[in-house]
Amino acid sequence: MKVVLILGTNLGNRLDNLKRAEELIEKFVGRILRKTEIIETAPFGVVNQPSFLNYGLLIDTYHPPSELLKLLKWIEKRVGRYKTFRWGPRVVDIDIIKYENLFINTKSLKIPHPGLQHRAFFVKIYKCLSI
Template sequence: MAKSILGIGTNLGNKRQNVERALLFIEKCAGKILKTTEIMETAPFGVTRQPYFLNVGVLIETPHPPLMLLKIVKSMEKKLGRFPTYRWGPRIIDIDILTYENIKVRTPHLTIPHPGLKDRTFFKLIVENLSEK
């Protein structure tokens, strides 16, 4: 079992319900939720002319290795109604793997720690709030 921090974001539809549904899917498919952050409202990153996001961070304990966890969260996004748009565009749900234990991963499809940690304040807050001291 490994600990991973996920970031959830949504800015379309019923945002609070999107977050709640994502949390249910995570608990069911990805791993046991150990802790969550408060829900935060954040300005869009990259493409700024779109609705604000609701974001939440989740610390999970998962039996899945990083690439399998990525496959699972991408499948969850699809089941929750996400469809491809454009980079940093509006979305019903976005689930990012921010950290996975102390492991570093760099593949064409997955980078851990998430590269957005250096650019996005809310990602930093999530990791600070959920990292076990």
């Protein structure tokens, strides 16, 4: 299944955080088919924090959405993410933007990602990786 992910980081060595997350995605989640350039973005929601580095990946995975979410949360922790607060600073964040043509709306998972409506860089990245 083709899946669009967006990765972001604004703490620590941001480039290393993204590289480590990408390596773990490739090893445990699925094959990376395409990736976008890395862009620097202003924080969303809570603006008094460092800017983010973001980019997108188009991957091919066999994991169903709920299992994929668990794997991505595990990867975030492996890279060094710890709990802060909503829209707060983070070592890494991995969002599932689109999963083939599925629509999911549960408490723990919403696909397509609701951020598509509110963040211009999500739209830009998504268009580069459209499936």
